[in-house]
Amino acid sequence: MKPIYLDNNATTRVADEVVEAMMPFFTEQYGNPSSMYALGGEAGHATRHAREQVAALLNCSPDEILFTSCGTESDNTSIHGVLEVAPAKRHLITSRVEHPAVRTTCRYFREQHGYALTELPVDAKGNLSLSELESSLRDDTALVSIMHANNETGVIFPLEEIAQIVKSHGVILHTDAVQTAGKLSLDMQKLPVDLLAISGHKLHAPKGIGALYVRRGTKLPPYLKGGHQESGKRAGTENVPYIVGFGKACELAMQNMEKENTSVKALRDKLQAGLLTGCQNAYVNGDETHRLPNTANISFEFIEGESILLLLDTLGVCASSGSACTSGSLEPSHVLRAMGVPFTRAHGSIRFSLSRYTTEDEVNVVIEKLPAIIERLRSMSPFGRK
Amino acid sequence: MWDYTEKVKDHFLNPRNVGEIENADCMGEVGSLACGDALKLTLRLDEKKEKIVDAKFLTFGCASAIASSSALTEIIKGMTIDSAAKVTNQDIADYLGELPEQKMHCSVMGREALEAAIANLRTGKTGVVELEGRVVCTCFGVTETEIERVIKENSLTEVEQVTNYCKAGGGCGGCRGEIERILLRTNAAAKPTVKPSKPGRLTVMQKIKMIDETIAREIRPSLVQDGGDIELVDVEGSRVIVALRGACSSCPASPVTMKDFIQAKLREFVADDLVVEEEKQ
Numbered sequence: 031m032k033p034i035y036l037d038n039n040a041t042t043r044v045a046d047e048v049v050e051a052m053m054p055f056f057t058e059q060y061g062n063p064s065s066m067y068a069l070g071g072e073a074g075h076a077t078r079h080a081r082e083q084v085a086a087l088l089n090c091s092p093d094e095i096l097f098t099s100c101g102t103e104s105d106n107t108s109i110h111g112v113l114e115v116a117p118a119k120r121h122l123i124t125s126r127v128e129h130p131a132v133r134t135t136c137r138y139f140r141e142q143h144g145y146a147l148t149e150l151p152v153d154a155k156g157n158l159s160l161s162e163l164e165s166s167l168r169d170d171t172a173l174v175s176i177m178h179a180n181n182e183t184g185v186i187f188p189l190e191e192i193a194q195i196v197k198s199h200g201v202i203l204h205t206d207a208v209q210t211a212g213k214l215s216l217d218m219q220k221l222p223v224d225l226l227a228i229s230g231h232k233l234h235a236p237k238g239i240g241a242l243y244v245r246r247g248t249k250l251p252p253y254l255k256g257g258h259q260e261s262g263k264r265a266g267t268e269n270v271p272y273i274v275g276f277g278k279a280c281e282l283a284m285q286n287m288e289k290e291n292t293s294v295k296a297l298r299d300k301l302q303a304g305l306l307t308g309c310q311n312a313y314v315n316g317d318e319t320h321r322l323p324n325t326a327n328i329s330f331e332f333i334e335g336e337s338i339l340l341l342l343d344t345l346g347v348c349a350s351s352g353s354a355c356t357s358g359s360l361e362p363s364h365v366l367r368a369m370g371v372p373f374t375r376a377h378g379s380i381r382f383s384l385s386r387y388t389t390e391d392e393v394n395v396v397i398e399k400l401p402a403i404i405e406r407l408r409s410m411s412p413f414g415r416k
Numbered sequence: 417m418w419d420y421t422e423k424v425k426d427h428f429l430n431p432r433n434v435g436e437i438e439n440a441d442c443m444g445e446v447g448s449l450a451c452g453d454a455l456k457l458t459l460r461l462d463e464k465k466e467k468i469v470d471a472k473f474l475t476f477g478c479a480s481a482i483a484s485s486s487a488l489t490e491i492i493k494g495m496t497i498d499s500a501a502k503v504t505n506q507d508i509a510d511y512l513g514e515l516p517e518q519k520m521h522c523s524v525m526g527r528e529a530l531e532a533a534i535a536n537l538r539t540g541k542t543g544v545v546e547l548e549g550r551v552v553c554t555c556f557g558v559t560e561t562e563i564e565r566v567i568k569e570n571s572l573t574e575v576e577q578v579t580n581y582c583k584a585g586g587g588c589g590g591c592r593g594e595i596e597r598i599l600l601r602t603n604a605a606a607k608p609t610v611k612p613s614k615p616g617r618l619t620v621m622q623k624i625k626m627i628d629e630t631i632a633r634e635i636r637p638s639l640v641q642d643g644g645d646i647e648l649v650d651v652e653g654s655r656v657i658v659a660l661r662g663a664c665s666s667c668p669a670s671p672v673t674m675k676d677f678i679q680a681k682l683r684e685f686v687a688d689d690l691v692v693e694e695e696k697q
């Protein structure tokens with residue numbers, strides 16, 4: 031049974047074109063870009079081409095793109111680097127709904143190095159208060175790190191306005207744009223962001239490749255120290271096949287962005303509307319207007335997310351949940367809690383995230399089958415029978 | 417994804433005895449929507465009110481919570497109330513083959529509901545599990561009594577295990593130090609040690625030597641495990657002066673718990689009249 035994959039904010043299938051572009055770099059053009067012979071030169075050339083493709087997606091210069099191993103490395107490189115060059119600045123600002131890559135790293139600096147940390151709250155719809163951002167900026171603020179769109183709810187933060195506020199105070203701004211790259215247009219000529227992290231496997235490249243946009247003039251010491259690769263900004267032999275794949279994936283993402291915002295969005299809307307009519311006591315989490323076109327996070331009251339996911343799995347449907355049992359901890363998602371979603375809803379939250387590979391038939395299957403699953407679990411629940 | 421046994425999957429996908437017995441002889445209820453899992457167990461007994469003839473459950477929770485509830489009802493159907501009272505959370509886990517460590521609290525929930533139901537029958541209590549004793553973990557409302565119990569019944573030695581078995585410590589983490597001390601205390605009390613018989617009158621030198629040995633054998637290992645240490649500073653008559661180091665010295669509970677624990681050990685192995693004091697800085 032071919033899975034109905036609706037968990038594209040977790041990871042995506044690699045595009046066929048991407049695999050095809052990568053293949054020669056494993057067994058034929060396997061040279062090290064730093065080497066002096068033609069084989070190395072080919073790899074170097076391919077890396078340069080990929081850098082241009084990634085730069086095109088962000089409308090920036092190729093020399094502002096740094097390849098890393100993943101989004102988490104891009105985030106860590108940014109936070110560690112910025113704090114290292116400004117040791118006298120002891121304050122950090124982030125939001126309460128950040129991905130763990132940023133959240134845990136910022137908390138690490140608070141706990142292990144005594145930094146002051148402001149975690150900006152969000153409202154019930156998951157939106158940030160810009161006035162609160164402005165008032166929390168201090169003279170010794172070293173860095174503001176705020177995500178572009180939330181991985182769990184898909185809520186998009188107003189990056190342009192955030193950047194304007196932060197830059198008017200002369201503070202460095204880092205953004206985790208892992209969920210938006212390839213889905214929304216990111217124009218670094220218009221967005222005064224200093225550092226922006228993106229990840230390959232969220233846009234149909236393989237896992238294990240990421241990039242960091244570093245605005246020209248931003249001082250950033252290498253996080254991985256060693257050789258002089260990546261113009262001395264990141265040591266370690268370049269992962270040429272994956273870099274090539276990532277470049278290709280960015281090119282495809284640009285071509286498909288229109289589709290993402292029309293047909294993928296239409297399918298998402300259909301799925302959401304279908305589930306809200308098909309199931310009682312179901313609620314959408316997150317602002318519906320400022321939201322990624324592919325994401326719907328829906329809470330089904332009185333039942334628990336893991337049970338829903340496992341029953342969906344028996345039908346081949348893949349999604350994810352913000353419930354405690356699936357978060358690896360005992361508490362439900364920090365994002366939903368920050369929004370004040372009551373526990374009764376947080377435990378039963380399911381995130382569906384679509385991609386350009388999602389078909390209407392697949393969406394129809396979920397709309398048709400999920401209500402029975404919800405009913406079945408509610409009939410077993412001491413709270414579901416009213 | 418969790419590694420569930422076939423048996424867990426089977427009891428989740430095809431749960432036995434779902435529902436609520438009308439006019440049940442007794443019922444037990446545990447958990448809440450906020451906690452993320454809850455179980456309501458209803459039982460019907462034979463005419464003599466001795467044997468369980470039917471059991472049904474309603475559960476809100478993850479797959480292993482549903483499977484544990486289903487297993488519980490299968491285990492106790494046909495049992496006398498007296499034997500059912502002896503069912504442990506481990507029996508539920510065993511029935512299912514195995515539960516992932518992090519999901520053991522689901523089996524504990526089953527045992528709690530069963531106990532509440534039996535108490536409901538025998539004493540007329542409401543059947544809703546009430547908190548007994550001091551609450552240690554405010555995030556999940558877990559009491560000292562419950563923590564001690566899961567430690568003893570499942571031979572737990574680490575805080576993480578306690579979290580897996582009863583959730584305590586799995587939220588803000590603020591109670592982990594306290595759980596660590598409960599572990600220390602419970603396990604120190606439980607450890608069957610070969611006691612050298614207490615001697616009669618001791619010379620000062622003998623006494624110091626014995627205190628030192630007891631510290632090395634009975635006390636220090638548990639403190640070191642906790643990131644601390646202890647040193648014998650002086651013995652004046654029956655006063656034993658010690659210095660606590662590392663994690664123990666900054667531990668907010670040190671004045672009470674630590675001293676009580678050390679003193680109890682020294683009294684047990686050396687002399688009944690010893691009084692432990694912490695060295696003043």
Ligand code: FES
Nearest residue numbers: 553555587588589
């Ligand atoms: S009080 Fe126990 S985890 Fe918060």
